[in-house]
Amino acid sequence: MTSANAFPTLQKYLPITGDINLKTPIAYKATRGAARVVDALQMALAEVYINGLEIPDSVFRSMIHTSMPILFKHSPGLLAPYDWVLEESSGIAESSRELMKVQYDRPQAMLNRMLGDWDVIYPKYSTGFWQNGAANLEEAQRHMIDQVIERLGITDGDHILDFGCGWGCVPNYILSKFPNVRFTGLNLSHEQCEYMRHKMQDPNSYLSSGRFTLYEGDLNEAQFDEKFDKILSIGVFCHVGNLTNAFQKLASLLRSGGKVFIHIITVRIPNHMSSGFTHKYIFPHGRYWNYDAVPHHNRDLKTIDRWYMNGTNYHKTLTDWLERFDANQESIQHLEYGMDYAKFRRLWRFYLLLLGTIFATCDGEYNGNGQYLMVHA
């Protein structure tokens, strides 16, 4: 046996390096311990930054560009700080109410300015698609939704469920293109639902066309009287801890012959990933599924096609959001954040900088978006 062939066998016994799923119990335990150390270091950096240590963005970015490729390529197991990241949770989504408080129901004037709010493209909290030469964020978001329309095969007359519909951007844009499509949107965020209710009264909005129905509620409990021709879910599955249960629910809402399209943040490493910082401050129980996780869960839905969207798209989107956040300081600093604004500003900058930079590492080939087209199994 050559030494190259021996390595996969050897890494089973070695902590820290290689695929955590292959490790012996001792090497596994040691790797879990090392993951907690890596996480504690990241938390320490986050907390000194939040508490006032101003690190120049260029220094911050070069630290991430130096460390993340090593972790992605050689020690992916260290990117899963908690056991729950590696396993499925019991319900569908976890900590949903807390998530709304720390993330989605934050002052809307801040989020809307950061995400951008245009005539047809409402705030959209998921990546734009830049690779087709989009000149700005609005165009990148249009290109991204155009891609969803094509990949999901939307046709006029479809009744579509948007599972986690944000501010109604995707429904509004698709309704503007198809005069006979109907949409149902589901969202737990009260503030985002208020935005859509307002648009449903606005004659200039396609959400007021009578073809949009809104349900404010938790996807864990969602039930509808009718089944849908198509279901789409964009940027929501980082809040889903159990793919088996989620796909069972989606399958039960899909009419026979219908299609499901999900777009998620994904990592092309052997295990799923999370971080103590995002869990504590940004997305409680948020996780990034590995690229193979969705097709692996094929009991009620099966994946018939999938695409990897390079992480540079999300890098550009998050960098744009950070610039908008910075540029709007004057108008957003007096809003209510439940903490001193200077601290909130540093917390939010750390989030946008950290995620935005990680997506750019390894030329976007390890951390990007996964898109999956599914039908009944």
Ligand SMILES: C[S@@+](CC[C@H](N)C(=O)[O-])C[C@H]1O[C@@H](n2cnc3c(N)ncnc32)[C@H](O)[C@@H]1O
């Ligand atoms: C990252 S945003 C994406 C929103 C939208 N799909 C888009 O692309 O702009 C995730 C959305 O999922 C919603 N969400 C998260 N957890 C939920 C839950 N348990 N039940 C219902 N909606 C949820 C959030 O309120 C938010 O609107």
